[in-house]
Amino acid sequence: MTRSMILRQATSKKRLPVLILILAVAIAAVLAPVDLACAAGQDAPGSGADVEYRAFPVVGSRVIVWVFAELHLMFAAFVLAVPLFALIIEFIGYKNGDKRYDALAHEFTKLLSVSFSFTATLGTALTFLLIFLYPRFMNYLGSIFGWTFLPYALLFFAEAGFLYSYYYGWGKFSPRVHMGLGLGLNLVGVVILFVADAWLTFMMTPRGVKETGELLSLWGAISNYTWMPINIHRLIANVAFGGSIAAAYGAYRFLGARTDEERAHYDWMGYIGNFIAISAFLPLPFAGYWLGKEIYAFSQNLGMTLMGGAFSWLFIIQAVLIGMLFLGANFYLWVGMERIEGATRYKRYIKYLLASITVCFIVWATPHSMVATIEEARRMGGSHHPMLSVLGVMSAKNTAVNVLILTTYISFLLYRRSNKEPTVSWARVGQRIQFSIFVFTTLFVIFLGVLGYFVEAKVRIGLSVPQVLSVLLTMIMVTILDILMYRKARITGSINWGKMPARSQYALFFITVTFAWLMGLMGYVRSGIRQHWHVYGVMRDTSPDAFTPTLGFASSVVSVTVLVFFSFIAVVFWLSSLSGRRNWEPTRPS
């Protein structure tokens, strides 16, 4: 049977078999060369193993792989994240009986089926590119992880099965069975993520191999230093990213809505998506600390490359992005208060919150060494500004990001209680306790930040841990108090869903684009710190692309990738919105 016959047969059926066929081709492509290498036990002439690299025209091999890998990761992040919160929303709807939640969860999953196809297609293209352009590296990776490829392929089939039965089975099964499918989808998705993370973290912090590169232990290679930190970091970041894309979809539908009912629904969808994104975003720096700690534990050199070498300026770009994210998220909450009756009383606090965000952003974005002209440097007495360089060190930056997180959390608290009055007898005491916790934590975080200037580096590094933990603990304690205090709260006004100005929806798009760009940038640094190594310290990159490019070049590649991604996302949104349209009917002659 020829390939075209197989394709013809497949296309005559439904979408699922087509997808499975694509996956099968991709998996076969992945497994074939590995199989060859394993079976032969040596580099067979003409198998591709004697060719180390091939060049891709115009942009070069590295850039094309970079762009496809990032696009694949962005879609994969979305496809893995949406089922996580769709299932939770479905469960909330099941428990409280509110059909709106069920409808919202269903709407979120509408985005999945098209996105899953994009993910698989981009993954296939990436696999082909890697095999063709980097045969020596792929042979080596195959010799280490060959045994994980088949389970990975099977997991992909399981993912497809669960995903399509979860989406097409909406309302067709009992809620428990349907949620069981959702749970299966999520479990398989998480395992897929963990398997793929093993490959990429091995490249960064290899373990389980001899110094000469031969495999000693597959489990050792999988459970390398950064595997679990990356798993957790990605899981959380995926939810933040997926939530923001879902919010952007809500914004897109809101802007095009024709009725108040539609506007109200999509306003709510945008709000929930953004809530998910920001809630997941807040603990992300903590997961980042863990990842950084493990990188240093693996190799001081690798850690120094990340934080003190060529990439140290990348974190200034990151500071700008995170500052913009916080600003956008707070702006959306503040504008959102306009649709809540009774929120006026909290508006006076916004200027203080804005001031706090602005100050923190400025501190975070202040570099340690200034880019200055000769005259300016002469006046400053060096490359470090006499006053501002104080803000450029980690003590100041850790303090700023923790206060930023606290400020955003306060914005959310004000939003949450806009139309509510607590009725419990201890409400006043409860509010004073909450206020005291905020004041104490803020002073504690600032105290530790200042203390950092007067202690040795060894002690200073450790101060970030109590800073982070105090903020985390504050959010947990205040949330628990708030839930208890507002349990039987008096509702002082309604939330007028849909009564939102268009600028709030553009803020959601802005947040989504910023998330995508941030993801691209951090993906670059994670991969880039290996510098001239395919597998750090084990397999050297001897291609013409072995040098580490400038941050400007990397920024341009990230920008182009983000624009391509959103072009694809526009297609996903459009296709997803087709399901709500009326069927086409031939015009009847009058």
Add this chain to the structure above:
Amino acid sequence: MNNALKVAVLTVLTTAFYAYVGHMVPQKITYPPESAELESDMTTEQMVKVGGEIVATKGTCLACHTIGSDKPGRFPDLGGIGARAGTRKSGMDDVGYLAESLYEPNAFIVDGFNPGMIAPSKPPVSLTDSEILTVIAYLQSLGGTPTVTMQTKLKYAGQSPGPAAPGPRPTSLAGSPGAALDGAQLMQNYACVTCHKVDTPEKLIGPSLYDVGSRMSTAKLYESIMDPDASVAEGFPPGVMIATLRATQFYDKVTASELKTIVTYLAARKGKG
């Protein structure tokens, strides 16, 4: 304006803004380190010189160590190590101690510092046994007298991966821009001569370099280019040179081989013509 168009414009402007920020920070290309080719009949003086270069470049030692600073970095200051090395561990001479520090750095931890140094003999640094001998000679020269030769047999010899390792392979930087230029031409091209005289003792914006080879070791020359504020010549303000080099994008443009050529050229300026 149509909503979709507005969203598209917003997306393009946002990404363009972030790309702009990315282009505004200092730009630097980092090239893979170059392998030093060592001859077995090198004199001790030559070994010290090569060792100093390796410490400042391929060895990446100065990422964590300082030389003659009161504020040590992540790991101990190396100033005067040549005098101290023989007294660190009882029953171990300076060559033995320095060799152990390079092959098994966590076997002995100096008080007040944490373990964590990776062995330069292993990847990712991968210094060869010969390169390590030159590094030991250089370290001995810091406050002591080099005694090691290229024929010295260390008990660790043979542990470094060498060319047989399937993973790491030597990288050729041949053909990199400027490789064919000599030191004087590079000094001219990078406009160093705008601030420094190289053929007379006359001071310009910076000190004259006509006798710099007799005043500074090779490692010090590397440091004075890569981190000019680490020690500033008396009577000259700090910060000026680094700001100039950044403004002219010297650090973005210069390659490892060009830097080596410049340092070799400067090391030869002994003040005689």
